[in-house]
Amino acid sequence: MRPIRLRLAGLNSFREVQEIDFSTLCETGVFGIFGSTGSGKSTILDAITLALYGTVERATNNTQGILNHAEDQLTVEYVFSLASGSQRIIYRAERAYRRSGDRTVKASTCRLVEIAEGVETVLASKAEEMTKKMEDLLGLSVEDFTRAVVLPQGKFAEFLTIKPKDRRQMLERLFSLETYGRELSARLTEQLGSAEFNLNGVEQRQQGLGDASVERVQAAEADLQDAIAKSVSIAQELTNIKQLYDEAKEIWGLQEQLQIIQQKEVQYTVAQTKVDKMAECLGLAERAESIRSILEEISLSEERFKEALGQVEDADARLKEARYAKETAEGKWSESYLKRLGSEPHCLRRLEQLEQAKGLEDDLQARNERLTATRLEYGKFDRTR
Numbered sequence: 001m002r003p004i005r006l007r008l009a010g011l012n013s014f015r016e017v018q019e020i021d022f023s024t025l026c027e028t029g030v031f032g033i034f035g036s037t038g039s040g041k042s043t044i045l046d047a048i049t050l051a052l053y054g055t056v057e058r059a060t061n062n063t064q065g066i067l068n069h070a071e072d073q074l075t076v077e078y079v080f081s082l083a084s085g086s087q088r089i090i091y092r093a094e095r096a097y098r099r100s101g102d103r104t105v106k107a108s109t110c111r112l113v114e115i116a117e118g119v120e121t122v123l124a125s126k127a128e129e130m131t132k133k134m135e136d137l138l139g140l141s142v143e144d145f146t147r148a149v150v151l152p153q154g155k156f157a158e159f160l161t162i163k164p165k166d167r168r169q170m171l172e173r174l175f176s177l178e179t180y181g182r183e184l185s186a187r188l189t190e191q192l193g194s195a196e197f198n199l200n201g202v203e204q205r206q207q208g209l210g211d212a213s214v215e216r217v218q219a220a221e222a223d224l225q226d227a228i229a230k231s232v233s234i235a236q237e238l239t240n241i242k243q244l245y246d247e248a249k250e251i252w253g254l255q256e257q258l259q260i261i262q263q264k265e266v267q268y269t270v271a272q273t274k275v276d277k278m279a280e281c282l283g284l285a286e287r288a289e290s291i292r293s294i295l296e297e298i299s300l301s302e303e304r305f306k307e308a309l310g311q312v313e314d315a316d317a318r319l320k321e322a323r324y325a326k327e328t329a330e331g332k333w334s335e336s337y338l339k340r341l342g343s344e345p346h347c348l349r350r351l352e353q354l355e356q357a358k359g360l361e362d363d364l365q366a367r368n369e370r371l372t373a374t375r376l377e378y379g380k381f382d383r384t385r
Contacts, residue, residue, distance in 0.1 A: 001138060001149075002026070002081045004090065008047040010074030011066060013040045020044065051078035051093040052134050053142040054107065054127055065103045072099045073108075082137060085260040090115040093134070095127075187241075191234070 003022035008014055025031040033041045046056045046066070055062035067074050075096045081088040092113040097105040112124040112133055124130035135141055140149070202223075 002088070003048070003078070004081060005077075005079040006044065006047060006051075007077040008043075008075065010068050010071040011047055011050070011076065012043040012068060013038065014043060015068050015071055047076045048078055049142070049146065051076040051095055052138070053131050053145065054095060054110065055142055057142075057146045060103075063097065063105050067097065067099055067103075067105050073097065074105070085257070085264050087264070091123075091137070092120075093130070095130075188238075 003026070005022060006020040007017060009017040033044060035041050042058070046058070050056050050063075050066070056066050059066050073096065076094070078093045079090065080093075081090045092111075092115060094109070094111045094113070095107065096109045098108045100106040107127050110125065110127050110130050111122060112130045114121045114123050124133045131142075138145065
């Protein structure tokens with residue numbers, strides 16, 4: 001497990017939100033946590049344990065008294081990575097607690113999130129489910145974690161003094177040796193049972209014989225030497241078995257790594273196919289984007305063309321109407337022209353007659369005027385006389 005970031009608030013002496021960037025601290029490979037007594041050094045380890053397993057090793061009942069007395073809620077968020085084959089997968093463990101008494105707290109929310117290729121997947125959202133999932137991911141129980149990875153204050157001596165059986169079981173869980181340990185233990189138990197059975201047979205035969213003579217003692221001594229020789233042989237066989245076990249363990253690990261690599265290869269092949277399809281779609285989208293303005297202009301031109309077609313149809317209709325009106329007007333004009341040609345001589349004669357009549361009328365009027373003038377002059381002459 002490689003730590004990346006820790007954020008905590010309301011835990012022990014940390015009231016406000018505090019964040020530790022382990023990726024920066026781990027750049028040189030080694031870093032230390034220093035400070036005076038009570039400054040919160042152990043609280044940082046408590047926050048990691050609380051985020052992963054929901055417990056604080058040095059707290060009463062695992063969580064009692066961990067909430068800052070001036071706060072009503074505490075939160076922890078721990079981001080870390082685990083190796084999976086040739087790559088590392090990032091996980092984020094989140095837990096929040098609220099006050100339920102003077103020194104007791106109650107879990108309000110918890111969540112374990114896997115972050116792979118920028119996609120977040122919730123693996124667990126309940127406290128017990130999250131703790132079980134964390135044990136499966138790390139391969140460690142909370143006791144193993146606090147004994148082998150994060151040792152709280154005063155716990156180093158406990159790690160050194162735990163019972164051999166507990167230490168063996170913990171190391172088996174640490175290095176995934178449970179299966180091999182069970183097989184070896186079963187074989188040794190079987191050999192021990194066989195040896196005890198043979199010993200019981202010998203003891204029964206000895207009791208049945210009841211012979212304690214010098215010869216029998218010498219024979220027993222010879223049997224003892226044979227047993228010692230067999231014991232040495234069995235010890236050598238056990239050493240050979242352990243050597244074979246180590247070799248088989250290494251081969252098993254290599255086979256698991258090969259299987260994981262093959263699975264990843266299949267996943268990468270499938271993912272590459274998807275990436276190629278997405279790249280193809282992206283290329284098509286980019287090319288479509290480059291001609292979108294042209295397509296929009298074509299669409300606009302098509303609409304304008306449809307409008308122009310409509311206008312052309314209207315213009316054709318009006319042209320037909322105009323042609324019909326023109327043909328009608330031309331027919332009427334031709335008819336009028338023929339009538340004019342037919343009536344023009346008569347009209348000219350009539351015009352000439354009218355002009356002659358007008359000339360006669362003008363002469364008659366002139367005569368009437370002269371006659372009137374003559375009558376006026378005669379009237380004046382008749383009055384003077």
